[in-house]
Amino acid sequence: xxxxxxxxxxxxxxxxxxxxxxxxxxxxxxxxxxxxxxxxxxxxxxxxxxxxxxxxxxxxxxxxxxxxxxxxxxxxxxxxxxxxxxxxxxxxxxxxxxxxxxxxxxxxxxxxxxxxxxxxxxxxxxxxxxxxxxxxxxxxxxxxxxxxxxxxxxxxxxxxxxxxxxxxxxxxxxxxxxxxxxxxxxxxxxxxxxxxxxxxxxxxxxxxxxxxxxxxxxxxxxxxxxxxxxxxxxxxxxx
Amino acid sequence: xxxxxxxxxxxxxxxxxxxxxxxxxxxxxxxxxxxxxxxxxxxxxxxxxxxxxxxxxxxxxxxxxxxxxxxxxxxxxxxxxxxxxxxxxxxxxxxxxxxxxxxxxxxxxxxxxxxxxxxxxxxxxxxxxxxxxxxxxxxxxxxxxxxxxxxxxxxxxxxxxxxxxxxxxxxxxxxxxxxxxxxxxxxxxxxxxxxxxxxxxxxxxxxxxxxxxxxxxxxxxxxxxxxxxxxxxxxxxxxxxxxxxxxxxxxxxxxxxxxxxxxxxxxxxxxxxxxxxxxxxxxxxxxxxxxxxxxxxxxxxxxxx
Amino acid sequence: xxxxxxxxxxxxxxxxxxxxxxxxxxxxxxxxxxxxxxxxxxxxxxxxxxxxxxxxxxxxxxxxxxxxxxxxxxxxxxxxxxxxxxxxxxxxxxxxxxxxxxxxxxxxxxxxxxxxxxxxxxxxxxxxxxxxxxxxxxxxxxxxxxxxxxxxxxxxxxxxxxxxxxxxxxxxxxxxxxxxxxxxxxxxxxxxxxxxxxxxxxxxxxxxxxxxxxxxxxxxxxxxxxxxxxxxxxxxxxxxxxxxxxxxxxxxxxxxxxxxxxxxxxxxxxxxxxxxxxxxxxxxxxxxxxxxxxxxxxxxxxxxxxxxxxxxxxxxxxxxxxxxxxxxxxxxxxxxx
Numbered sequence: 001x002x003x004x005x006x007x008x009x010x011x012x013x014x015x016x017x018x019x020x021x022x023x024x025x026x027x028x029x030x031x032x033x034x035x036x037x038x039x040x041x042x043x044x045x046x047x048x049x050x051x052x053x054x055x056x057x058x059x060x061x062x063x064x065x066x067x068x069x070x071x072x073x074x075x076x077x078x079x080x081x082x083x084x085x086x087x088x089x090x091x092x093x094x095x096x097x098x099x100x101x102x103x104x105x106x107x108x109x110x111x112x113x114x115x116x117x118x119x120x121x122x123x124x125x126x127x128x129x130x131x132x133x134x135x136x137x138x139x140x141x142x143x144x145x146x147x148x149x150x151x152x153x154x155x156x157x158x159x160x161x162x163x164x165x166x167x168x169x170x171x172x173x174x175x176x177x178x179x180x181x182x183x184x185x186x187x188x189x190x191x192x193x194x195x196x197x198x199x200x201x202x203x204x205x206x207x208x209x210x211x212x213x214x215x216x217x218x219x220x221x222x223x224x225x226x227x228x229x230x231x232x233x234x235x236x237x238x239x
Numbered sequence: 240x241x242x243x244x245x246x247x248x249x250x251x252x253x254x255x256x257x258x259x260x261x262x263x264x265x266x267x268x269x270x271x272x273x274x275x276x277x278x279x280x281x282x283x284x285x286x287x288x289x290x291x292x293x294x295x296x297x298x299x300x301x302x303x304x305x306x307x308x309x310x311x312x313x314x315x316x317x318x319x320x321x322x323x324x325x326x327x328x329x330x331x332x333x334x335x336x337x338x339x340x341x342x343x344x345x346x347x348x349x350x351x352x353x354x355x356x357x358x359x360x361x362x363x364x365x366x367x368x369x370x371x372x373x374x375x376x377x378x379x380x381x382x383x384x385x386x387x388x389x390x391x392x393x394x395x396x397x398x399x400x401x402x403x404x405x406x407x408x409x410x411x412x413x414x415x416x417x418x419x420x421x422x423x424x425x426x427x428x429x430x431x432x433x434x435x436x437x438x439x440x441x442x443x444x445x446x447x448x449x450x451x452x453x454x455x456x457x458x459x460x461x462x463x464x465x466x467x468x469x470x471x472x473x474x475x476x477x478x479x480x481x482x483x484x485x486x487x488x489x490x491x492x493x494x495x496x497x498x499x500x501x502x503x504x505x506x507x508x509x510x511x512x513x514x515x516x517x518x519x520x521x522x523x524x525x526x527x528x529x530x531x532x533x534x535x536x537x538x539x540x541x542x543x544x
Numbered sequence: 545x546x547x548x549x550x551x552x553x554x555x556x557x558x559x560x561x562x563x564x565x566x567x568x569x570x571x572x573x574x575x576x577x578x579x580x581x582x583x584x585x586x587x588x589x590x591x592x593x594x595x596x597x598x599x600x601x602x603x604x605x606x607x608x609x610x611x612x613x614x615x616x617x618x619x620x621x622x623x624x625x626x627x628x629x630x631x632x633x634x635x636x637x638x639x640x641x642x643x644x645x646x647x648x649x650x651x652x653x654x655x656x657x658x659x660x661x662x663x664x665x666x667x668x669x670x671x672x673x674x675x676x677x678x679x680x681x682x683x684x685x686x687x688x689x690x691x692x693x694x695x696x697x698x699x700x701x702x703x704x705x706x707x708x709x710x711x712x713x714x715x716x717x718x719x720x721x722x723x724x725x726x727x728x729x730x731x732x733x734x735x736x737x738x739x740x741x742x743x744x745x746x747x748x749x750x751x752x753x754x755x756x757x758x759x760x761x762x763x764x765x766x767x768x769x770x771x772x773x774x775x776x777x778x779x780x781x782x783x784x785x786x787x788x789x790x791x792x793x794x795x796x797x798x799x800x801x802x803x804x805x806x807x808x809x810x811x812x813x814x815x816x817x818x819x820x821x822x823x824x825x826x827x828x829x830x831x832x833x834x835x836x837x838x839x840x841x842x843x844x845x846x847x848x849x850x851x852x853x854x855x856x857x858x859x860x861x862x863x864x865x866x867x868x869x870x871x872x873x874x875x876x877x878x879x880x881x
Contacts, residue, residue: 013747049428071427080428087425089418099411100418104430107411152430273680331863339676340605344805345862347607351798352855359848468794472687479680516691523684527677528669 001063002027002156002187003048003079008057010040010047016055017043019211025156030178030188032198032219035208041191042084044208045158048189049081050074061156075104080154084161084191086145090134094125094144097133101148111151118147121177139170146177157181160191175201195229243383245505251389251458253497254396257490258451259474260481261403262444264489267478268420269440270333272342276324278471279353280445284317284452285462286357288368297366297462309370314449321445322438324349330434350471357464371457388458395454399447400490407486416440420484473497476519480526482533491535557730558875559816560723567719578827579715585823586718587779589816591796592803593725594772596815598765599804601738603745604675607797608682611689612659612770613777614792618693618700619655620778621787624648626708633706636698648712648782656774662689663770664763671762678762686797693789706787713783721779725772729812737764802858808868813875821869822854829853 003025010018018040025031033041046052048059050071059067066074075081089097098115102108108115119126122143128136133144142162149157159178163171178188178201192198198205199219207215207228215228222228259277266274288302288309301312328349332342374388407413419426419436427433455470456462473496481492496519503515526534563586570582595609622630622637623646631642646654670681693700700706732738741761743751752758781787799822807818835844861868 051424051428070433071424072430072432075428075430083425083428087422089421089425091421092414092417096408096414096417099414100426100431101429103411103415148429271676328859328863335863335866337862337866340603340679341862341866343605343676343679344801345859347798347801348855348858348862351794352852352859355848355851355855359846359852362847475680476684476687479684514692514695517688517695520684520687520691524666524669524681524688527673527681531673531677 001025002061003189004058004060004063005044005048006058006060008044008047008059009055010043010052011055012043017211018047018054021057021208021211021213023206023213023216025187025189027155027187028182028185029203030182030190030201032190032192032202032205033208034192034195034198034205036193039208040211041208042160043211045081045160045189045191046083048074048158049079049083051081072104075152075154078153078155079158080149080152080156081158082145082149082160082162084164086138086141088133088136088141088144088148090132092133093130094133094136095129097144097148098125098151101151104152114151114153118150121180122147139166139173142166142170142174146174150181154186156187156189158189158191161193162190163192163194163197171197199223241383243381244385245502247380247385247389247393248505249498249501251386251392251497252501253494254393255451255455255470256473256477256493256497256500258396258399258447258493259470260477260489260493260496261400261486262447262451263471263474263478264481264483264486265416265440265444267489268484268486269416269423269437270329270342271339271484272329272346273475273478273483274349274444275346275471275475276350276353277444277448277474278467278469279350280317280321280324280448280467281452281455281470282357282464282467283320283353284313284449285368285456285466286361286464287313287316288370288456289366289462291360293360293362295364295366297361297368299368299370302368302370306371310450310453313453314446317449317452318442318445321441321448324353325438325441330437333433333437350467354464354467361462361464363464365461365463367460368456368462369460370453374457386458388454392454392458395450399450403443403486412436412439417486420486472520473500476523479523480534482536485533485536488533488536492533495534559813560726562875563719563722563816567715571715577831581823581827583713583715583718583783585819586715586722587713587776587783588800588803588823589722589776589819590718590725590779591773591776591800592807592815592819593722593729593812594769594774594776595800595804596769596809596812597729597732597772598762598769600810600812600815601733601741601745601765602762603810604762605679605801606682606769607679607801608685609770609773609800610777610792610797611686612663612774613780613796614689614693614789615659615662615777616652616655616774617777617781617787617792618706619658620648620651620781621706621709622699623651623654624710624782625706625787629708633701634699636696648710652775652778655778656771659774659777660767660771663767667763667766671759671766686793690789690793700789701787703789707785709782709785709787711782711785713779718779718783721775725775726812726816728768728772729815732765732768733812737761741765799854802854804868805858806861806868808870808873810867810872811870811874813873814868814870817870818868822857825853825857826850 001024006022008018008021009016021044035041043052047054050069050073054067058065061077061079066077099108102111105111124140125144125147136144162174175197182188190202202219204218205216205222206213262277263274266272288299289297290300301309304312328345332345374391376387377384378387378390407417415426415431415436416439419431474493477493477496478489481495482488500515500519504512507515567582570579591613595606598606622641623644626633627645666685670678673681694703740756743756744758744761777792803818803822804815806822808814829850832843832845833847833849835842
């Protein structure tokens with residue numbers, strides 16, 4: 001198992017956002033977390049990335065507990081997170097955003113290959129290389145965010161709501177990218193609100209509600225269950 | 240007073256304040272803490288020029304080294320002092336999740352500590368020291384005589400600012416500092432080491448304080464354990480008025496404050512002059528109320544931490 | 545008793561009898577130095593208790609309270625100082641002020657009221673700012689007030705000293721005012737306003753959602769706090785007998801803040817305990833700085849060790865025990881229903 005999370009509990013002050021979450025991700029899989037807003041998906045991911053400290057529970061990466069490590073230590077171990085909202089450095093240029101991310105694995109000079117891959121996947125980034133990142137459209141910013149994450153050479157890439165606020169053509173592009181990433185050996189953990197998208201790509205799916213895992217299974221098995229959308233995703237129409 | 244003289248005076252003071260504000264702004268950008276101790280780092284640099292002694296007269300120590308060695312030594316020393324204050328005061332607090340209020344008080348405490356130590360070692364009596372004596376000469380610009388040290392201050396500041404721009408844009412560490420200032424957590428998620436980037440910011444701020452101490456002492460020739468306070472106040476006001484969280488804002492704020500201060504001093508009628516400082520300090524409150532991002536900060540479209 | 549949002553019915557009520565007892569004991573011992581030290585400590589206590597009314601309940605650090613002490617001290621001097629010579633030192637004062645000698649207690653109240661008015665005016669702006677900005681604004685207020693007082697030499701004797709203030713601050717005067725400060729502080733704490741302000745400290749968003757107006761509560765707390773702090777400043781001036789603008793500047797700011805933080809920033813008991821603790825340490829160090837004979841040798845530490853020790857103490861408390869000596873604890877009593 002690449003990632004194993006057991007009985008995770010994360011609080012904001014005294015309020016528990018994640019109550020008792022257990023899940024795992026095998027190498028080479030694509031696992032998807034589904035749930036309505038406020039279910040605790042993002043909080044779980046932030047805890048895995050070391051940004052939030054869990055009140056209870058264990059997180060194991062490569063059979064080694066990573067609870068209590070700093071975000072930069074977690075990144076060095078090989079977990080990359082593209083958080084909700086993308087969080088690109090809007091005041092920096094596209095180039096500078098990439099430069100920051102390149103530092104973990106030796107700087108831009110050492111990452112020629114990865115940069116080539118990135119520009120092949122997202123040619124817009126080469127076009128807007130010296131432009132202010134804050135001026136990119138939502139979809140372009142998402143590409144930049146993924147590109148940044150790739151430069152940290154993650155073995156596990158966590159994407160939190162990658163399709164949020166994106167035009168459909170960008171979402172398609174982004175999902176194609178995920179497939180390509182999986183083929184090249186990156187394990188993916190996706191957080192989504194769209195069941196259709198999740199089913200199209202994921203191997204296994206976990207449903208989260210009120211901070212707990214309420215259902216999980218292989219995508220193939222869950223594909224026929226149209227009731228799930230209403231039960232766990234607040235009745236959001238299939239997107 | 241002649242227009243050129245006035246401008247040189249104003250720019251010289253503005254340069255000093257800009258340097259202080261830059262130092263304060265660098266640390267504030269990443270840690271969201273106003274480092275009151277910054278002015279006292281400059282004071283440490285100044286006192287390092289003389290032999291530590293409680294005697295009335297302090298013989299020069301580093302102050303009598305050859306120019307280049309002195310500049311390098313003082314800059315390095317104050318940079319180290321900056322790193323040490325971070326390492327032993329602020330880092331332990333950061334690692335204990337100290338909130339903004341606690342950090343603020345602690346920077347005040349560090350400032351007080353530095354002043355108290357120097358007071359203990361040197362006593363409260365001002366001491367004099369002479370460095371770069373050649374700079375006290377005057378030179379001619381456009382037929383007007385101005386103090387060489389002022390011109391040098393302006394020139395050095397301009398060079399330092401240029402160097403900073405290059406560093407912050409072209410050197411990876413500099414870009415990391417800017418990224419950390421914009422969204423510290425995201426930078427860490429991308430692998431930027433928090434302790435390292437903060438230590439670097441303190442080192443640079445310290446180095447700037449060191450150079451400023453040389454310029455300041457070259458001009459005034461006086462050491463006093465409280466000498467850092469007016470500069471820290473100016474830097475603080477400049478940073479807030481210019482724009483916290485924006486380095487450009489901080490620098491422009493410091494510049495603006497120094498220039499305004501100088502010009503008001505020269506141009507206000509005698510009776511109103513004492514009100515000058517009060518007016519400038521109260522700008523802080525006005526800015527915080529009306530335009531909290533500062534007068535000169537660029538529109539902030541970046542992500543919030 | 546742990547205090548959260550609802551303190552015991554009379555928080556810190558236990559403190560006044562204890563302080564009274566302490567004063568009696570010290571007085572009976574009869575040592576002038578110790579009695580003086582305790583008097584000074586009680587004067588600081590008035591200030592620190594005043595400070596805590598604002599800081600403890602709002603959670604906002606104030607670096608600017610000493611400006612209220614400054615305003616109050618000089619306003620009291622204007623009414624009571626150096627009769628006959630007042631016009632020499634401060635010629636700019638209006639004639640009615642120059643000619644009138646107000647008895648010390650009303651003078652103190654009027655002077656503190658002036659400081660409270662200034663706090664109200666500044667507070668209208670400052671109370672609306674977020675916590676960090678408010679702290680910064682309060683610090684700026686200190687600069688503004690200090691600069692004005694330093695430069696308005698016709699009414700403040702500028703950077704010089706003003707001597708001749710009536711010395712009316714005895715141990716018992718200081719104790720009385722400390723008790724008054726504690727009583728005022730505790731009644732504010734248990735009042736609806738105090739409760740509401742602490743709610744904003746605990747959970748700002750929830751408090752606003754509950755209809756609380758943070759700026760109004762902060763303003764009220766600031767004004768009360770300024771009044772008390774000003775009283776402390778007035779007492780300090782009349783304890784020394786001399787005033788100078790430089791007394792009411794960074795040293796006093798640091799000292800009062802350190803006393804509050806070391807004792808416990810979140811409680812009234814903390815303010816009292818912190819003041820006593822720091823004052824004790826200061827006196828010990830002062831004595832060591834003066835040097836005393838121990839058998840054949842004289843033990844003496846260098847002048848200035850006091851301040852270094854104080855700064856280190858504050859830093860260590862901030863790092864290792866940020867809640868201060870007492871944390872959230874209040875030495876109070878619950879009245880039977």
